[in-house]
Ligand SMILES: [Zn+2]
């Protein structure tokens with residue numbers, strides 16, 4: 478039965494990632510999964526996330542001093558806008574941006590993925606000017 482349990486846990490983690498727009502960290506994913514599968518441990522969530530990252534369907538968003546955030550990648554190519562004040566990460570549709578300009582890459586370097594990060598302050602944090 479261990480395999481069945483593992484599969485259900487994995488499916489629950491995937492569903493949380495696919496439905497969340499919040500770029501949750503492992504603790505938030507764990508909390509959401511436990512609403513459905515109360516016995517899931519944080520360690521299991523970490524192991525599942527590691528496997529999904531290794532499989533290329535989930536990417537990690539690392540920021541110094543903050544917990545690693547997780548983002549479902551498959552089928553949703555997008556960039557990110559990060560609020561320096563509250564740490565929220567917003568998705569930016571890649572199709573809405575002009576093509577990435579060609580840059581000087583090391584000879585022979587093959588680009589497989591481009592990820593842009595816009596740093597700034599979100600609407601909720603920006604002091605309103607009237
Ligand atoms: Zn903000």
Ligand SMILES: [Zn+2]
Nearest residue numbers: 548557567568
């Ligand atoms: Zn994202």
